[in-house]
Amino acid sequence: MSATSSTTLNHDVEERVPMPGPKERPADGDFQVILDPEEHPQNLSLVRKWIAVLVISSASLCVTCSSSVASFTEQGVADEFRIPHLVAVLSLSLFVEGLGLGPLLVGPLSEVYGRNIVYRVSYSLFFLCSFPVAFAPNASVYLIFRFASGFCGAAFLSVAGGSVSDLFSDSTVANPMAVYTISPFIGPVLGPLLSGFINQNLYWRWTFRIQTIWVFFQLIALYLLVPETYVPVLLRWKARRLRRSTGYAKDVAPLDMEDRHLLHAIAVSCYKPFQLMMFDRMALLLNLWTALILGILYLTFQAFPVIFRDGHGFSMQTTGMTFLGIGIGMLLAIFTQPFWNRLFNREAAKNGGQAPPETRLIMGQLGGILVPVGLFWLAFTTYPHVHWIAPIIASVPFGAGIYFVFTSTFTYLVTAYRPIAASAMAANSALRSLFAAVFPLFAGAMYARLGTVGATALLAGLTTLMAPLPFIFHRIGPRLRAKSRFAVTS
Known part of the structure; x- marks a missing residue:
């Protein structure tokens, strides 16, 4: 999980605040937009905030459950693809390694483009990578896409904690953060429980087919129920709306003022x-x-x-x-x-x-x-x-x-x-x-x-x-x- 500091609201400042000053700030005459109180993610209704937390947490649980759900498929995989059992265990190891490497990429992306686009793209790719795993023609395809699935699902182990802290103030974040924190650890425990029942009664591929169905419904929930929560991106969106509606080109957001190089951010990450x-x-x-x-x-x-x-x-x-x-x-x-x-x-x-x-x-x-x-x-x-x-x-x-x-x-x-x-x-x-x-x-x-x-x-x-x-x-x-x-x- 990554953490991001919450932005403090200043209710006494006008919507556009003159920001003259040194060169890292806008030039004279530019205005930095701020969020109105009702636009700040921490001022959403408590029900909506908790729904977002539960959807993010269940998506995280689904990702980590996908890692361990392979635990009882190993014998079936080894028999069908005629590989040693230890090679079949790589399905678990490669997925987890993807989970570890993914945050190095998605962390910087979320700070430039926002949380939601990262969630939606990564989880869509996670969903698409589930099909080659469930219908793999050989062991190579199976193992490669297990790694790719873990890499694509990693956003929910790095970016999601930031969304929780975006939605709640420091004084109220402990309980929702506790719910989110436990989800990546309940997931690996839930995986063998589901896998044991599926593999005793069905063909091993059904383990991943059922998992893919779960991923699909999680993807729909992410699109419908999780709002953008990253304040710098919300400010940039607002500045763009103001520029389009008023024609005033000097409305800017903090991200507009920063000279950000994404490749440099990824290298630092x-x-x-x-x-x-x-x-x-x-x-x-x-x-x-x-x-x-x-x-x-x-x-x-x-x-x-x-x-x-x-x-x-x-x-x-x-x-x-x-x-x-x-x-x-x-x-x-x-x-x-x-x-x-x-x-x-x-x-x-x-x-x-x-x-x-x-x-x-x-x-x-x-x-x-x-x-x-x-x-x-x-x-x-x-x-x-x-x-x-x-x-x-x-x-x-x-x-x-x-x-x-x-x-x-x-x-x-x-x-x-x-x-x-x-x-x-x-x-x-x-x-x-x-x-x-x-x-x-x-x-x-x-x-x-x-x-x-x-x-x-x-x-x-x-x-x-x-x-x-x-x-x-x-x-x-x-x-x-x-x-x-x-x-x-x-």
Whole structure:
């Protein structure tokens, strides 16, 4: 997700404001338009704003569900195309890698052309790329368009967070942002659940055909129910309308005044995230933490069939249902959001209305504990003689921990690296997607070599090593930010 700062309204200024001054502003006699109160996206009706948030969130859920929905198609794909099972797993990995690379392109595009055009074009391409996947004549076409589908759907993991913050003020954005934040993580959990039922009862291609139908209805909803929310683009549209209606050529918007080069913006978008991770250890370590946890989540798509189908004799569709524990944990975690809101408000009141970014890491401290606790519990309940409900219950704290870790890290990165928030989130997305793409590829070999207990305990140990990070950065974060060349100091 990327974040964009909301624009403050000035109700006492006329519609056209003279803007004389230095050369980066309009020349003498030009006027900069502003939005009337009723034109600002934050002043839409509450119902319309929430409908837009729910449509954007469900589109994000659909995209991430498409990544993991391939998890139970692998055997069918391998049999039909006569490829090794590991090559079929690439369907999942390539899609996720596309999700990681896509934001580097769509982020700059959204800041020049607006949110909606990016949504509509990317989701239309996502819809079109779904057909070659569902009707692929060979493995090459299937894998290439799985990557293309992930790349096209990536807008909803980078741009969509900006739309939510466009629609709500800083004091009211927490709940809608929490709804949006959880959607990309519920999606991967929902994918195996749907895929298990479809692949046990239908041909594997129906998995992607049904997914394509869902994408179609999401595309219609995006066109009909989501307005443009990016204020600089709304101002540019208004300036154009005024110039056409009045013939007065000196009405301008901030974007009209900027000498923007799109290729330069895309180049910056590509190198700035990696520059941040190279020179800022705090951002690098937090990104590694979230990348490890997302990699483990995607690894479970290979591990759970070993634990439940091979160990407990589950069918394909009941194996898919074992992911409900992770989903329930995430949903339980989101219901705690009012508590966190009150905590952050108290901290903000103590600090002159602006809570330090490190306040956000308090939620991550709880998540850092829950993730390894859930994984260790899961590891030592994977024996076939232990009732199958035990590892499913163990996955509940793991799912809750995922929500706490990602929500805290995302909000911390956006606030601590406010001037380059989009680059901070792009860096996180790129590293997360790399881990999520690679982990499923070695899951089978790792579980075959170490067994379900040893392999899962190894993952739990890695998350334990990373768990102190939010505690450390909560304590020394201000000192590290003061020395950082990218972070804000207050």
